[in-house]
Amino acid sequence: MAEITQRDGAWSFDGEAIRIVPGRDRGVHAVRQALGELTVPLVALAGVAYEPGRKSGRLRLRLREGADPVLQATGGKLPDAADPYQLSVEPERRDLAEYLVDEVRQALTLEQVPPGPCDRYVLPGPSVPISASAGDATASFDGERVRLDWNWKTEESKKSGGPRTILLPDLEMVEWVPAAGLENGYLRFVTAKATATAAPKYDPHAVVLYGFKKDPLMALVAAAVMARMPHPGAPRMPHPGAPAKALPAQPPAPAPEPAPADAPPAGGDEGEVDHDVLLRRLRELGDLHQSGILTEEEFTTAKQAVLRRFSDA
Numbered sequence: 001m002a003e004i005t006q007r008d009g010a011w012s013f014d015g016e017a018i019r020i021v022p023g024r025d026r027g028v029h030a031v032r033q034a035l036g037e038l039t040v041p042l043v044a045l046a047g048v049a050y051e052p053g054r055k056s057g058r059l060r061l062r063l064r065e066g067a068d069p070v071l072q073a074t075g076g077k078l079p080d081a082a083d084p085y086q087l088s089v090e091p092e093r094r095d096l097a098e099y100l101v102d103e104v105r106q107a108l109t110l111e112q113v114p115p116g117p118c119d120r121y122v123l124p125g126p127s128v129p130i131s132a133s134a135g136d137a138t139a140s141f142d143g144e145r146v147r148l149d150w151n152w153k154t155e156e157s158k159k160s161g162g163p164r165t166i167l168l169p170d171l172e173m174v175e176w177v178p179a180a181g182l183e184n185g186y187l188r189f190v191t192a193k194a195t196a197t198a199a200p201k202y203d204p205h206a207v208v209l210y211g212f213k214k215d216p217l218m219a220l221v222a223a224a225v226m227a228r229m230p231h232p233g234a235p236r237m238p239h240p241g242a243p244a245k246a247l248p249a250q251p252p253a254p255a256p257e258p259a260p261a262d263a264p265p266a267g268g269d270e271g272e273v274d275h276d277v278l279l280r281r282l283r284e285l286g287d288l289h290q291s292g293i294l295t296e297e298e299f300t301t302a303k304q305a306v307l308r309r310f311s312d313a
Contacts, residue, residue, distance in 0.1 A: 002100040004059070008032075008088050011059065013103055017041045018061065020084060031082035031216045035070070035126060038084055044068065044122040046115045048104045050089070050097045059097050061085040065117035069125035069227035074219045077178050082216045106302050109285070119234050125227030132217035135209040136201075139187060139221045144168055146189055146225060148207065155201050164204050166191060168228060176222040179211030187218045189225070281306050 003012035009023040009032070018040045022032040044067040051058045063071055063085065070084070080086055089097045131140035136153040139146065148164040170191045179185035186200035187207040200206040209215040285302050 002096075002103040004087070004089065004093055004096040004100055006087060006089060006093065011087055011100065013100055015103075015107055018045070018104065022084070029079075029082040029216075030214065031078065031220065032084050034217060034220055035084050038123070041122060042107055042111055043113055044118070045104065045108060045113060047108070048101050050094070050101050052094065056091060057089040057094055057097060059087040059089055059100070064115065064122075066231065066233045067118045067122040069121050069123065070220070070223040072232070073174065073176050073223040073226050078216060078219065106305070109302055110305060117233055120231050121227055126220045126224040128224055130221055130224045132214065132221050134212060134214040134218050135207050137207040139207055139218060141221055141224050143228065146171075148205070153208075158202055158204050161204050166205065168225070171225065171229060174222045174225050174229070176219045178215060179209050185209035185211065185215060187222055278306065
């Protein structure tokens with residue numbers, strides 16, 4: 001197992017998943033503390049890197065697009081201190097960080113994890129019920145409905161309608177935009193019935209964010225809601241009232257050619273299939289080595305792991 005413990009938290013990798021535990025230091029960002037322990041399966045990863053710095057380095061995970069509702073909600077706009085997939089590394093722990101990177105990269109190569117986007121969330125997102133107070137409201141979500149409770153900062157025209165409750169099936173989209181410079185941010189819940197969108201200051205389905213420390217916690221509410229909505233990459237089902245589209249006529253499939261009398265059975269021998277898989281894996285590793293993606297040491301280690309895995313099968 002590869003593991004590293006720092007003041008910001010601890011990462012460990014057991015060959016199948018990376019376990020991220022936030023630190024208990026007072027300087028650890030509230031978003032990391034609120035998320036708590038995370039388990040990131042190998043299938044959710046697109047890559048990992050160690051970035052050296054002048055005073056300290058940084059471990060950084062790169063997840064596949066659409067794998068995590070938190071990243072889906074924030075769109076890469078979380079501050080570095082709040083990003084749960086970064087870990088500050090002290091100079092004397094550089095070797096441990098690089099070892100963890102090597103182990104994860106070898107596992108990604110051996111398991112042939114596709115780097116492309118996901119059509120479902122691999123991580124579950126923040127647990128519910130969840131609540132956050134920032135800007136002009138408190139937003140809470142219990143897994144079925146969103147509730148917005150206004151405070152003294154709320155515009156009177158928005159507050160006059162009382163607290164707002166939005167059922168999950170009525171939601172079409174959730175938007176979280178952090179404050180930037182003199183521009184306020186917002187958390188907005190867009191419903192199917194919305195015909196026009198007012199400025200967040202007046203929108204009864206939006207929370208205005210003023211750029212204070214607790215603002216990123218609203219992103220966790222957004223992520224918890226999005227995790228329970230249809231994934232944006234999933235195939236869209238037709239609306240129940242929409243007419244079905246006629247499929248174009250397909251030509252008849254050609255009849256299969258008769259197999260020669262001396263042809264082997266179609267199923268083949270299981271040992272031959274395993275042997276073919278082994279040769280293909282070794283050939284792929286060789287290509288990665290020749291192209292410079294794998295070093296000599298990484299190639300040797302990965303090849304031994306493949307041979308050991310097939311010999312134990």
